[in-house]
Amino acid sequence: MTKAIFYHAGCNVCVDAEQQLAYSLDPKRFDVEIVNFADAPGRIREAEAAGVKSVPAFVIGGQPYHINFGASMADVKGA
């Protein structure tokens, strides 16, 4: 199983991407975790360490994949 973490911040762009993509990975191959920074601000550091610059974003196998643009990590930290 490959670990896939979907980071978001509750924004409209995030929610749409969550519904269309985050739950769409093959459950036989991916262990998907959804992280909302509004609920889990303690996860911001790990996301940034993985290269996440904006949300929504996936980190799959340690690599960041930014999906469209909802908010920058600076916005997230300032919220």
Place this chain on the structure above:
Amino acid sequence: MTKAIFYHAGCNVCVDAEQQLAYSLDPKRFDVEIVNFADAPGRIREAEAAGVKSVPAFVIGGQPYHINFGASMADVKGA
């Protein structure tokens, strides 16, 4: 089945996203098509009509999801 089209242009960012995401959707729920504009320039118009501004990008259920940034559609058309 939901139609999911992954558009790319052969760039490094595209190839990585293709390997990590395009083939990762649940095959029970998604009918995935991979389109390389280098091979299929005739597909550029439909991608732009769906809202694709850069590659790599998914169009899932008619909605565009840009993944990181490889090249703009202007770059693709100028190539």
